Amino acid sequence: MFVGSHVIIYSRDAEADRAFIADVLGFPHVDAGGGWLIFRLPPAEIAVHPTEGDEAHEFYLMCEDIEAALAKVSAAGASVSGEITDAGWGRLASITLPSGARLPVYQPMHPVAYNLPD
Structure with missing residues (x-):
């Protein structure tokens, strides 16, 4: 039904x-x-989280090894925002875009759905 x-x-x-x-x-x-x-x-994959506040949407780039991914983009000129943090469900950091916006990156520590067969 959906293609992307x-x-x-x-x-x-x-x-x-x-x-x-x-x-x-x-x-x-x-x-x-x-x-x-x-x-x-x-x-990609999609998750639906409960909220008591306003609905919001988030976008994360996922990686298998956050240290290696951040080292690679840093070597290419990206600025990494802050230290890697452990949220239990994943390890998180952000890349700063030229506009100043942050693009979150995470290494999931839970089962993933993006590689499931059709």
Whole structure:
């Protein structure tokens, strides 16, 4: 029924963040016209968490080894925000985009769904 998902990151400097995702993170992309890049993401999964407050949506890049992933993007010019923290369900850090926005990264410590067969 569904063939993929489309994630949107709102940015105060979309052009710089697009260049960063293409050049530093190395995500393959297409140009939808006028430099409007759309990136192929790694396999994805979705979780639904309860809340008593406002509904919100979050986006994380997942990795198998957070130290190795952060070292690789740091060597390519990315700034890592803060130390790696352990949340029990995963190990977390953030990459700072050129716009100043933070892009969370986590190494799951729970079973994952992104590699389940169809």
